[in-house]
Amino acid sequence: MVTNNDISVTLGPVTFKNPVFIASGICGYGEEYSPLVPIEELGAVVTKTITVRSRLGNPPPRIHEVPTGALNSIGLENVGLEAYIRDKLPLLRDKRVGVIVSIAAEFEEEFVEVADKLAPLDGYKGLELNLSCPNVEEEALDHGRNPEFVERITRIVKERVPDRALLVKITPNVTDIGEVAKAAEAGGADGISAINTVVGVDFDLETGKPIFHRGSGGYSGPGILPIALQKVWEISRAVSIPIVGMGGISSVDDARKFFIAGATAIQVGTSLWVDPELTKNIIAALHEHPEYLGTGTAE
Amino acid sequence: MVTNNDISVTLGPVTFKNPVFIASGICGYGEEYSPLVPIEELGAVVTKTITVRSRLGNPPPRIHEVPTGALNSIGLENVGLEAYIRDKLPLLRDKRVGVIVSIAAEFEEEFVEVADKLAPLDGYKGLELNLSCPNVEEEALDHGRNPEFVERITRIVKERVPDRALLVKITPNVTDIGEVAKAAEAGGADGISAINTVVGVDFDLETGKPIFHRGSGGYSGPGILPIALQKVWEISRAVSIPIVGMGGISSVDDARKFFIAGATAIQVGTSLWVDPELTKNIIAALHEHPEYLGTGTAE
């Protein structure tokens, strides 16, 4: 018997019916996971990061399993902004799905272009700026390490989408994540999403070469949980805007730890592949125990 | 039948009979592990980091298990330089054990003091500067994030112990580990030790508080392997001095991956608690397959 307490959460100007989202890159453009996960029951789906121009992505292999999680090297394959707006975004419009559009870009002008094109559209509630993709050739796509850039871009985009939740997704691969989070807050972000994958590598013992053609990949899954909790906790002490926490969540208990660390909402990634009931179970647990939310900020 | 190929390695002025060491903090002052690991068969034991004054360390709990490894919060408990020199170092002198003394300090003057006191002694082959302990109150003990400091301290110590192998152990918790490694190289280090533990945290769901009194701890064991390999690989492309690689090694295959990533020697930590034969097995595998060494630097 699931009780139906209100577990909606508000990120800036927008309210989501619950704080359980699917992370970008996991559920494609949203629709793909619907055979297994009733996506209208989620707080939101964060769609695969799109860029202005479509990207082919990295040559396979793109996924590699380790005993403690997975490494990936997708390389931001995506259909590009135009095709996304034309073919993908409309698919979810009728479904009452909370959509957060994830975007990445290289230059300021591109961010402006994306924001301008998305601003007038409906069918989505939020934007997530992916300033932290480690799996691409272009250094510029990983500029989430530079606080001034983060602040400027956040401001530019927020001005254009004042009525959407603007999340800034930042990288764990920095000395001081709090500093980057502060920059996003200063730029007017409605929330911080953290963490993206941790840079890692594995080698093939037969060939003596990295598994992936690009060498390194992004490490996700259970092995990054203690690191993700740490980063979210650090961010929660650095900023006062909401945090959308993720990294290694594979159980209701893991999700609870993010709320303790100071998260307002969470995203599930890698472990959804293993357990398609994961988001459903977390939502049910929160309905039953709304006190799990707001346990935030253990000092 | 174990063949006995030469697998000795040279770090600066010193040769070690094999490249398999026990990491600092795991085997105490060296002697403690001897009931289980024949320490004279190791390349070296790196003794628990000592500071000028003895330290009480953090209140328990100090160790916490997660499914992918362990978090610790020892807090650099140690007997202090004087007691170490008087009581601990002599214990290993007669045993033909390769000893590397790990030291940490807050200020330049303390590094000078430690180096001056250790310089005239015998009974050890190398020094490891632990510039990366995340588990202590004093920010200053974690100054391994500052390249200028790393270079200066390395130089000061190396001048005083020119005939020992000087390793500089650096933290993974930085944006650009290559930069820190370069600083150590510039300062005259004979090798880079990497990685120390990754900052992480876990929470107690009953109390809603961190497991450790100090909050965060150091994450080690299998879950950090992809990250450690990544850091060693990055360092190997940044410097040309040897690297002593560690982090999450729990099998011969894991050790081999460090040599592929560019390490000259490796250290075993957390997994020795689980498998006391681990160092022995790695040494045997290397004797049998000396080609595992020098597979370094996959591009």
Added chain:
Amino acid sequence: MTFTNIIQNNARPGHYECTVIENRALSRRYYLLVLSRPREMTNPEPGTFVHLLVPDANRFYLRRPFSVLDCDDETISLLIVEKGEGTRIMRRIEKGRPIDIVGPLGSTFPKVPGKRVLALGGGVGLAPLYYYGVRREAKDCETYRLLYGARSREDLFVDGFDWALDGVSFSTDDGSHGFQGNIVEFAQHEFEQSQVDVIFSCGPNPMLKAAAEFADRVGVPHYVSLENRMACALGACRSCVVLTRNGAIRYRTVCNDGPVFDARELVWKELPQA
């Protein structure tokens, strides 16, 4: 003649808990895993697969994909070769134990009415082709001839299978059973004997590549089922891509655009041959 666009993915996957009905060794490396068929599970078409969670796994495991070998109202059967840790653990799982699967998934070998099909199954690549054979109706194709090759006699499962096909023939690399030689050499040999309109193949990449070259040479359409490492198996994560050329060069997913592809759309030189 081309059948491009006749490859379809109509699978409506679900997430189910099955029970192990039978787990039988077929040889040193091969075993047959029979699972209870979940009541609500839609009918798996030949070529589709299930994505199976390695049981008893305390550590992190991605699901493992396995083609459907056979299926009736009560059961789904899989033919599995022990390759790594996952298939080693599954080999030991006992009757009555639960197994968590997602499926059916992926595209199917096409229906080719009136055509004479030559199907080439190498090793566990037998599974979807066997299934096509036993399941097909008269309207699916004119004739269906299956060549099944393995390294040696001990990896061929001639007993215990329902070989009520238009004909199945065997080859072994070492000649210990049936035709001596690899399966593409055998196909060449067969081709010279009888009419073939369409080739299906499934097996290791080097075999598929050789089959593709052969099909090209003889000018016969060729449909091939590929393997790749998978994560979501829903076409969502873009982990399992292969390079394709149909006009434009692009990556398509083995899990959702495949596993069955028109061989002429694949950029063969980009497929790993190990």
Added chain:
Amino acid sequence: MTFTNIIQNNARPGHYECTVIENRALSRRYYLLVLSRPREMTNPEPGTFVHLLVPDANRFYLRRPFSVLDCDDETISLLIVEKGEGTRIMRRIEKGRPIDIVGPLGSTFPKVPGKRVLALGGGVGLAPLYYYGVRREAKDCETYRLLYGARSREDLFVDGFDWALDGVSFSTDDGSHGFQGNIVEFAQHEFEQSQVDVIFSCGPNPMLKAAAEFADRVGVPHYVSLENRMACALGACRSCVVLTRNGAIRYRTVCNDGPVFDARELVWKELPQA
């Protein structure tokens, strides 16, 4: 009167593979695990423990410490309560399966010639005290009286143990067997009946603390066996420390300085009471 410094750690630990000889449920939560004793393993003294690797563990597990309950030339016995995942897995491990241990480890309950010992065992805390009782020789102590307390009848193992001690008495919190009340209340009651020179205790921290207060009050030396989370169990990693005061305040290791301590050296208020 004080016996400080009579607590010794002479254990010479080794790393061994044992075999499960017996694994028997004693109650809903308790079980008896009997392992083959490795030939080369030195004799474990009462109070010492073995550090056991959770078997079949695909994920990372630290070893788990368990006091020796009994030992002969052929076997080592452990009394285990199911607490978390490790002890749950171990409960299911079958006869004949290998178990990897390190041991014996740690300090022992002291020999106290001519003294009358009152031993207080709460729950699995029974193990080292039972072992002391069955193993002791006349010169180790004058008399050895063991009080064994548990929550209720169902957690007391009065059958199947060799209670050939000078006397064992039982208490249960709910009075379902023996004395009704907690074990320290029972000790108080016993103390009023007969002479006691030394107290030993082992059990949950709140019990040990109450026992320490009691021993202080009646002015009797008290030796206590502690638990703590451990990693190396060799005194090397400093994970398992407790705060002690013997002149100076310092951390000592439960694994190597303990698990048996002179209760008066412990800083009780720093011990977790949950």
